[in-house]
Amino acid sequence: MENSVHTVLFLPDNIEAVSGTDELVAHAAAAAGVNILRPCGGAGTCGKCRVSATDGRRFLSPLTATEKKLLKKEEINSGVRLACCAKILGSGTLKVIDAAEEQGSRILEGTSVKPVTEWSPDKKGLGVAVDLGTTTVVCYLLDLDRHKVAGIRSFLNPQVSYGDDVVSRIAASTLQPGALARMQEMLVEEMNKAFSTLAEKAGTVPESLNEAVVAGNTVMEHIFLGISPESIGCSPYSPQFRTHPPVAASDLGLKMSPNGTVKVIPVVSGYVGGDIVAGIAAHDVDREVPLRLFIDIGTNNEIVIGNKEKMYCCATAAGPAFEGAGISQGISGCSGAVEKVSMTEDGISYKVIGGVAPKGLCGSGLIDAVAILLREGVIDGGGRMLTREECTDERIKDRLSLDDNRINRFLITDRNDPVYLTQKDVRAVQLATGAVKAGTEVLMEKMGVAADGIDEVLLAGAFGSNIDISNAMTVGLIPKVERERVRFVFNSSGLGACMAQASEDFYRRTEQTMGGMEYIELSSLQDFQDRFIRSLTFA
Numbered sequence: 001m002e003n004s005v006h007t008v009l010f011l012p013d014n015i016e017a018v019s020g021t022d023e024l025v026a027h028a029a030a031a032a033g034v035n036i037l038r039p040c041g042g043a044g045t046c047g048k049c050r051v052s053a054t055d056g057r058r059f060l061s062p063l064t065a066t067e068k069k070l071l072k073k074e075e076i077n078s079g080v081r082l083a084c085c086a087k088i089l090g091s092g093t094l095k096v097i098d099a100a101e102e103q104g105s106r107i108l109e110g111t112s113v114k115p116v117t118e119w120s121p122d123k124k125g126l127g128v129a130v131d132l133g134t135t136t137v138v139c140y141l142l143d144l145d146r147h148k149v150a151g152i153r154s155f156l157n158p159q160v161s162y163g164d165d166v167v168s169r170i171a172a173s174t175l176q177p178g179a180l181a182r183m184q185e186m187l188v189e190e191m192n193k194a195f196s197t198l199a200e201k202a203g204t205v206p207e208s209l210n211e212a213v214v215a216g217n218t219v220m221e222h223i224f225l226g227i228s229p230e231s232i233g234c235s236p237y238s239p240q241f242r243t244h245p246p247v248a249a250s251d252l253g254l255k256m257s258p259n260g261t262v263k264v265i266p267v268v269s270g271y272v273g274g275d276i277v278a279g280i281a282a283h284d285v286d287r288e289v290p291l292r293l294f295i296d297i298g299t300n301n302e303i304v305i306g307n308k309e310k311m312y313c314c315a316t317a318a319g320p321a322f323e324g325a326g327i328s329q330g331i332s333g334c335s336g337a338v339e340k341v342s343m344t345e346d347g348i349s350y351k352v353i354g355g356v357a358p359k360g361l362c363g364s365g366l367i368d369a370v371a372i373l374l375r376e377g378v379i380d381g382g383g384r385m386l387t388r389e390e391c392t393d394e395r396i397k398d399r400l401s402l403d404d405n406r407i408n409r410f411l412i413t414d415r416n417d418p419v420y421l422t423q424k425d426v427r428a429v430q431l432a433t434g435a436v437k438a439g440t441e442v443l444m445e446k447m448g449v450a451a452d453g454i455d456e457v458l459l460a461g462a463f464g465s466n467i468d469i470s471n472a473m474t475v476g477l478i479p480k481v482e483r484e485r486v487r488f489v490f491n492s493s494g495l496g497a498c499m500a501q502a503s504e505d506f507y508r509r510t511e512q513t514m515g516g517m518e519y520i521e522l523s524s525l526q527d528f529q530d531r532f533i534r535s536l537t538f539a
Helices: 025-032 065-070 073-077 158-162 166-175 179-201 218-224 274-282 363-375 423-447 469-475 492-502 504-515 528-535
Strands: 005-011 015-020 050-053 080-082 092-096 126-132 136-143 148-156 209-216 261-264 292-297 301-306 311-316 337-344 347-352 400-402 408-411 420-422 456-460 486-490 517-519
Touching: 005 025, 015 025, 025 158, 025 179, 065 080, 126 179, 126 218, 126 492, 136 179, 136 492, 148 158, 148 179, 158 166, 158 179, 166 179, 166 218, 179 218, 209 218, 209 274, 209 492, 274 292, 274 301, 274 492, 274 504, 292 423, 292 492, 301 423, 311 423, 337 363, 363 420, 363 423, 363 469, 420 423, 423 528, 456 492, 486 492, 492 504, 504 517
Parallel strands: 005 092, 126 209, 209 261, 292 456, 311 517, 456 486
Antiparallel strands: 005 015, 050 080, 050 092, 126 136, 136 148, 292 301, 301 311, 337 347, 400 408, 408 420
């Protein structure tokens, strides 16, 4: 056998990875900082972590059954492999086909229409607020003397190379030796670059930054602090902390003032984190009388209902489908993603992020397409899509066909760059929206209200702030209430982080907000499975 230490060159970024024999390509790439898409977290179900061997294929293990199932015959013939399946047996070169791209991605850099209004008089100099997302990270520079947000810098969370969702990150940090430390280091490295850029644009140096406040989901906060999230991955899904004392920036590797400190926003549970607490506090949900339903649909999905009297919250597994996992041509909200679909008198119209040729379908476009076909009667309440022979609508009929596996599908784009919605995709949407719908219904019952008792629905996050409200109601993603009662709050986590940086009182108040949120673990409810099954119907 060859030497047990091998070198793999990843193109087009020319990054070399050192690997042991039988190490998965995905693991070697992640350790080297090569960002390959992994929508299913390496479960071998999406087929979207493709690489190709450019100089022969003998340095990789034989094709697996999963690859034979998910890859097209012409891809296999040309040397395409899946990073989650192929193992490294020697040295060679791989070209990344499915790269996790930052350019053109829908990143919510702005905070909200609501400004930062509370500023502590004794806080001076420059501080940083960080919205630490599973997919994207946004850093805000705050001028505490002039009471303003002086700069914003965003980047793709480099941990995506270990999986697109928190469950994948938990597994990687637990099962892969050294992965936790590497994930923490690679995140801090990118944060340091962002801090340096922000400081330079402000005419200063990173050493002038006195404090950072970080709001992220529970898993992201754990990894950022170098704390294992393993306990969050198994019942009872408990975090290692709910509140955490300030940490010296130097202990985390952050380049700030020698005396710089880092604070994290408190978390409620393993799956309702500081990002949600920050958003709830920023919008005074816990301090005002109106009853609000707060929904953050992203890589993870969190729901909160309540007011100053009481609040309930839960988390559901809706995000992966809306981020591309389980969808035949699903991709994240990046360049080439079909983000809007509409029905006109002439037929189907669509919009692509970046104005380029369509490459796939992101979450907002997915919701649009399903909602349109529901309204047109092409999809019934049970989720079944009509065949071409059954359809009588001439605007739609010619867009219906069968794929190579004889699965019914609907053509969204033109035939030059075809993007389809398949029957299997519709089933995936049913599962995702059903989870959100069931979770929302549980919280509404706990609060003792129906949809007409909700004063306001707040939609947060990049996906939640980019969906068509009417279409979201059609598929059951949000309750059917009057349109004027639905409000986009955009990056509420970023707003909360900024407010916690600007005001010491607000930062302390986030702990009160956290303490007032009662978490409901849906999986522990005896009837939740029945509720979920009922919620799968489009109605």
